[in-house]
Amino acid sequence: MPDTNLIHRPVRAPLGLLRALMLAGAASLAGCAQASPAPAPTSLLQNGGFEQAATHDPALPAWWKEDATSVSYRLNNAVAHGGRRSLRIEFAEAATKSGYSGVIASIDVSALRGKRLVFEGFLKRSSEASKVGLWLKLAGEQGLYLNTYETQPLLKQGWARHVLTVEIPADATTLKLGAAIHEAPGVMWVDDLSFTVSKLAR
DSSP states (O other), rough: OOTSSSSOOOOOOHHHHHHHHHHHHHHHHHHHHTTOOOOOOOOOSSSSTTSOOOSSSSSSSSSEEEESTOOEEEEEESSSSSOOEEEEEEEEEETOHHHHEEEEEEEEGGGGGOOOOEEEEEEEETTOEEEEEEEEEEEEETTTEEEEEEEEEOOSSSSSOOOOOOOTTTTEEEEEEEEEESSSEEEEEEEEEEEEEEOOOH
16 A cells, blocks of 8 residues: 655646746747738739739720720729729710620630639629629630620629639630620729639649
8 A cells, every 4th residue: 555654745847947838839829820821822814903004005904905896994093992993994885886895805825724713803883784794705726615704793882702713625725804894884893803723623
């Protein structure tokens, strides 16, 4: 049986060791709190935030072009989703014979074959009667693969996020994309467009 005359006392760590452990734990927590978030995917679009003006006309965005005849589109410093400005596009049925107004950009997708890509951005409209959305047109050696237009119910006021996903075929060469307003006269603002490789598996 145990010796009842022995006095059992708890073992205590030296004070210096306890302080060192506490400091190490605090530093570890601070490091976790200050850890940088994962970087956003790199966009394949140029000037998707419309911060850069065209060299020939400071009122127009660099890289983007009108997608219909007589389109009224201008950089706008008064309304923006991110950054300092957005792109303002006006649709007037009397002036636009094509039935819509919009902007367009073109990308060489030869190096992106077999990948899934995401085209997204933020749109805002002045009239509930107008329809706005993003669109994609994909062409290759066999002709036109895809011509899709995305539209969705929008909030009465404020910005709405729009998303389109596309898988690039094995012989695709060129992808055209843009944003458009139609159906009824009004104004659309476009901002923070991006075209990125999807993280999701095919």
